[in-house]
Amino acid sequence: MTDFKKHIHDVPDFPKKGIVFKDITPLLSDAKIFAAAVDRLSEPFVGKGVQVVAGIESRGFLLATPIAYRLGAGVVPIRKKGKLPRAVKSASYALEYGTDSIEAHADAFPRGTKVLLVDDVLATGGTAAAAVELIEAIGGSLVGTAFLIELGFLSGRQKLPGRDVRSLVSY
Amino acid sequence: MTDFKKHIHDVPDFPKKGIVFKDITPLLSDAKIFAAAVDRLSEPFVGKGVQVVAGIESRGFLLATPIAYRLGAGVVPIRKKGKLPRAVKSASYALEYGTDSIEAHADAFPRGTKVLLVDDVLATGGTAAAAVELIEAIGGSLVGTAFLIELGFLSGRQKLPGRDVRSLVSY
Numbered sequence: 001m002t003d004f005k006k007h008i009h010d011v012p013d014f015p016k017k018g019i020v021f022k023d024i025t026p027l028l029s030d031a032k033i034f035a036a037a038v039d040r041l042s043e044p045f046v047g048k049g050v051q052v053v054a055g056i057e058s059r060g061f062l063l064a065t066p067i068a069y070r071l072g073a074g075v076v077p078i079r080k081k082g083k084l085p086r087a088v089k090s091a092s093y094a095l096e097y098g099t100d101s102i103e104a105h106a107d108a109f110p111r112g113t114k115v116l117l118v119d120d121v122l123a124t125g126g127t128a129a130a131a132v133e134l135i136e137a138i139g140g141s142l143v144g145t146a147f148l149i150e151l152g153f154l155s156g157r158q159k160l161p162g163r164d165v166r167s168l169v170s171y
Numbered sequence: 172m173t174d175f176k177k178h179i180h181d182v183p184d185f186p187k188k189g190i191v192f193k194d195i196t197p198l199l200s201d202a203k204i205f206a207a208a209v210d211r212l213s214e215p216f217v218g219k220g221v222q223v224v225a226g227i228e229s230r231g232f233l234l235a236t237p238i239a240y241r242l243g244a245g246v247v248p249i250r251k252k253g254k255l256p257r258a259v260k261s262a263s264y265a266l267e268y269g270t271d272s273i274e275a276h277a278d279a280f281p282r283g284t285k286v287l288l289v290d291d292v293l294a295t296g297g298t299a300a301a302a303v304e305l306i307e308a309i310g311g312s313l314v315g316t317a318f319l320i321e322l323g324f325l326s327g328r329q330k331l332p333g334r335d336v337r338s339l340v341s342y
C-alpha cells in the first residue's frame with residue numbers, strides 16, 4: 001500500500017497564521033506516487049460511465065485532468081469569477097467573512113451528462129457543495145466526488161449528503 | 172487527422188476589448204479530442220527521459236498533468252506569486268504595463284532533473300521564457316516545451332532560442 005501521507009507535507013501558518021497547509025507538491029512531483037494517486041482516485045469510477053470530470057481551479061485542475069484521461073472522459077474547468085469567456089452559471093459559498101463564487105460555462109456539457117467532481121482537498125465542503133450545485137444547475141448527473149485529501153475534522157462530507165464521496169487520505 | 176481547431180472557439184473582446192480569446196474548453200470537454208490532444212502533445216517526448224512536467228498556472232495545469240501521467244513523469248506547478256507554501260524561486264516577465272512574476276518551489280526537483288514545460292498558449296513568449304529561466308535556476312535540464320496553441324503572429328518562439336518548441340495548432 002502506498003503511503004501517500006508521507007508525500008504530503010504540513011506547512012504551518014500558510015496562507016495565514018494558525019492554518020496548517022497541506023502541501024501536495026511532493027506527491028505530485030514523484031512520478032510513481034503521482035500515478036498511483038491518479039489510479040487510486042479513478043478506480044471507484046471505472047465502468048461507471050463518467051463522461052466529464054469537473055475540476056475546481058486551480059489545484060483541482062492538477063488532479064481532474066489526469067483522472068479524466070485515465071477514465072476516458074473529458075474535463076470541465078470550474079473557475080473563479082470572471083475567468084471564463086462565455087456565458088456562465090455561478091454558485092456561491094461562505095467564507096470566514098463574506099462569500100465567494102465559482103463559475104462554469106452554462107453550456108459546459110449536455111443535459112444528463114455523467115459528471116465526476118474532483119478537487120485536491122475536502123475541507124468545510126463549502127466549495128464542493130457549490131460545485132455540485134453548479135454541475136446540477138447545468139443539467140449534469142453527478143456520479144460522485146473524489147478528493148486527494150479529506151480534512152475529516154471539518155466535516156465537509158456533511159455538506160454532500162447522499163453523494164458518493166471518496167478521498168485518498170484523511171486527517 | 173483530428174481537426175483540433177474546430178474545438179477551439181474564438182471569443183472576441185475577452186478578457187478585454189480588442190483581444191480575441193482562444194477558448195479551449197470545447198476541446199477539453201470532448202473526451203476523444205482531449206485524449207488525442209494529450210497523446211499528440213506527449214508524442215515527441217516519449218522515450219526522452221522526461222522526469223517532471225512543469226505546468227504554468229492555471230490553464231497550463233489542465234494539460235501538464237495528463238501529459239505527465241501519459242509520460243510516466245511527475246508534475247511541478249509553476250504558480251502566480253504567493254501561492255506556494257515553501258521557499259520559492261521567482262522569475263519576472265513584462266506585461267503591457269509593468270511586470271509580473273511566477274514562482275516554483277526552490278526544491279521542486281533535484282539538480283539535473285529532465286523537465287518538459289507545458290502551457291496552453293504560446294503568445295509573446297514572455298511567460299514561457301520566465302518559466303524556462305525558473306526551471307534552469309532550480310537546476311532542471313529542459314528537454315523541451317509543448318503548447319496546445321501557438322499564436323505565430325506574436326513570435327513567442329523567438330524568446331525560446333535553441334529550445335525544442337512544439338505546438339499542436341498554430342494561428
